[in-house]
Amino acid sequence: DTEVTQTPKHLVMGMTNKKSLKCEQHMGHRAMYWYKQKAKKPPELMFVYSYEKLSINESVPSRFSPECPNSSLLNLHLHALQPEDSALYLCASSQDPDRASNTEAFFGQGTRLTVV
Amino acid sequence: RKEVEQDPGPFNVPEGATVAFNCTYSNSASQSFFWYRQDCRKEPKLLMSVYSSGNEDGRFTAQLNRASQYISLLIRDSKLSDSATYLCVVNHPNAGGTSYGKLTFGQGTILTVHP
Numbered sequence: 001d002t003e004v005t006q007t008p009k010h011l012v013m014g015m016t017n018k019k020s021l022k023c024e025q026h027m028g029h030r031a032m033y034w035y036k037q038k039a040k041k042p043p044e045l046m047f048v049y050s051y052e053k054l055s056i057n058e059s060v061p062s063r064f065s066p067e068c069p070n071s072s073l074l075n076l077h078l079h080a081l082q083p084e085d086s087a088l089y090l091c092a093s094s095q096d097p098d099r100a101s102n103t104e105a106f107f108g109q110g111t112r113l114t115v116v
Numbered sequence: 117r118k119e120v121e122q123d124p125g126p127f128n129v130p131e132g133a134t135v136a137f138n139c140t141y142s143n144s145a146s147q148s149f150f151w152y153r154q155d156c157r158k159e160p161k162l163l164m165s166v167y168s169s170g171n172e173d174g175r176f177t178a179q180l181n182r183a184s185q186y187i188s189l190l191i192r193d194s195k196l197s198d199s200a201t202y203l204c205v206v207n208h209p210n211a212g213g214t215s216y217g218k219l220t221f222g223q224g225t226i227l228t229v230h231p
Binding site (some may be wrong): 031033039041042043044045048051055056074089090092094103104106107108110 | 148159160161163203205207210217218219220223
């Protein structure tokens with residue numbers, strides 16, 4: 001079962017709202033990722049969690065706050081977003097971030113976020 | 117120079133054609149290489165990993181040239197269902213070389229297969 005589940009699938013929020021995106025995997029993977037994808041562009045890495053610890057933050061603005069409560073769950077807390085933050089937010093997981101092999105990532109269906 | 121570069125296309129080919137995509141990467145410490153496919157408004161899905169000796173999966177053949185830092189994907193006997201964006205993905209270590217969690221995507225190559 002190579003399934004990564006994201007909720008919600010769609011989200012519309014105002015610039016003063018606080019919301020959270022959720023991601024879950026039960027494959028025993030120890031790396032989890034947040035990517036942002038704008039239309040007609042490739043996914044851009046935002047954060048990497050390795051063994052439940054934040055290992056990579058690609059200089060993401062603080063209005064995006066990741067959280068990894070346990071090895072199966074990954075959240076992205078959103079606060080005071082701007083309209084240009086509207087995008088598809090993709091969660092992914094991979095088996096073992098400390099190995100050079102077996103690093104293929106499996107993606108959830110994404111949350112399509114619109115900031116108004 | 118971008119970390120992963122692909123010809124964005126678009127490639128517009130008839131059914132049954134053979135089409136090749138190319139990709140180059142800049143970080144010589146990169147260790148793992150993949151091709152993903154992404155359909156419109158869907159998530160990327162792993163098509164195949166790319167191994168040093170080259171590998172084949174049905175109509176798809178992937179090649180890796182570490183010396184030239186070059187990856188390729190060949191699709192034979194194209195089907196209408198092959199129409200998608202093909203993404204070259206490279207995994208390279210963090211600055212300290214202790215983690216390989218950073219997957220970087222090329223900009224994608226758009227393929228349209230027509231009847």
